[in-house]
């Protein structure tokens with residue numbers, strides 16, 4: 001049985017001009033570089049789902065997302081790579097975006113649920129008709145969330161620790177990463193077990209249940225959440241875009257505007273506010289998502 005093992009994400013020092021005055025050192029764990037198609041944190045989140053699906057001899061995988069979804073994109077690519085059929089349940093009405101075209105090209109069957117239909121996704125009976133239509137298929141919650149998703153993300157910590165010497169560090173002080181559902185953050189908190197705090201830069205404003213989701217997975221210790229949403233998920237402003245363009249030049253690293261760009265900007269604010277003392281060593285997780293920016297950049 002293949003173990004769906006993941007390629008190593010490189011750890012790289014980031015030299016950004018706002019770090020030095022604060023005496024803070026930063027390294028990026030580049031999950032965006034692990035694979036051209038199954039990119040970012042999504043392969044980590046899918047790994048345990050893939051193992052469960054294989055163990056159950058499931059013929060296919062079903063999940064949900066929007067029409068720029070990084071999660072559905074990774075799922076379609078993983079299905080094609082590892083021999084599962086895939087079906088995607090999409091929010092809203094049929095649309096043609098670069099992501100949707102890729103989903104089709106990767107062989108995913110698409111069902112458009114409308115907005116009302118999509119809102120039903122938390123109801124217990126939501127999956128019944130899909131399970132009837134696709135008997136034996138493995139159903140994955142939105143965004144690859146839940147405990148299996150978090151468990152796969154524990155590997156992110158292992159990958160980082162295996163490479164510390166390559167950036168000249170023997171240890172680090174904290175993690176900083178973008179959070180959507182908070183599943184990836186929960187995985188880091190589980191793996192760290194209190195050794196290093198995990199800072200989540202939230203892509204959604206308060207009130208979307210992210211704090212509750214994380215608490216449900218790992219309790220309330222070992223992490224801190226920061227609002228990085230700039231007023232709303234997918235809300236993009238000129239300051240953000242200018243920061244991204246400048247950071248891409250300075251760091252030699254691509255960013256997108258919904259997660260990684262907002263997370264790095266929120267980190268700059270905290271560093272400049274003196275949140276991390278001189279000598280702090282931080283690991284920024286580049287969670288990927290670059291395919292999605294074709295939709296808006």
Ligand SMILES: *Cc1c(COP(=O)(O)O)cnc(C)c1O
Pocket residue numbers: 040041070071143178179180181182183184185259260287288289290
């Ligand atoms: C999906 C995604 C996230 C959010 O991950 P969660 O585990 O849902 O918190 C962060 N960054 C990028 C680029 C993503 O695609």
